[in-house]
Amino acid sequence: GAVVSQHPSRVICKSGTSVKIECRSLDFQATTMFWYRQFPKKSLMLMATSNEGSKATYEQGVEKDKFLINHASLTLSTLTVTSAHPEDSSFYICSPLGLGEKGLYEQYFGPGTRLTVT
């Protein structure tokens, strides 16, 4: 159980274009979704938290107009990087919240999306 997919796994785009990353929880429903980014050899940094049907809450220093998050259903959330620039090149990981085996809510993680902006 608790399978999470992300699409695409890798994307290369030109500076100034927008890129959409999809995250799906395949066998469970996620009312809450977390999005992280990770630079090379660095730890995961939380970008934002979204609840299904509500606006996302962004961490300090993360531009909400640049990183658009949509959580329209319990199994799908999208992150759109608008007007991407080379400094947005990073590894983006989604993390839906689901009910674990011991009855606790736990964060599951997607396989990540490698974004390269040229």
Next chain:
Amino acid sequence: DAKTTQPTSMDCAEGRAANLPCNHSTISGNEYVYWYRQIHSQGPQYIIHGLKNNETNEMASLIITEDRKSSTLILPHATLRDTAVYYCIVNSGTYKYIFGTGTRLKVLA
């Protein structure tokens, strides 16, 4: 949520036990200790979690000290595929996992 401190890196010989420590001296009573690992260019993989009792599953064992201020993840027979960054996280149910720097474990042949 409490902060965690882990060694930056560790080496372990293949076939030997890998013992990864984590300090969480400010942990509060309702916080669990979670361990994840991340193999290069993949998403984090859940390993194990516990509250105060020691836990064991098919991947690892988790030893939590009686005062809960530290814990150790044990991989009983490390293989080359266990080379990864290991993260210790404490979380009370705010569900917003905050990742520290983790321990980069290198298993040597």
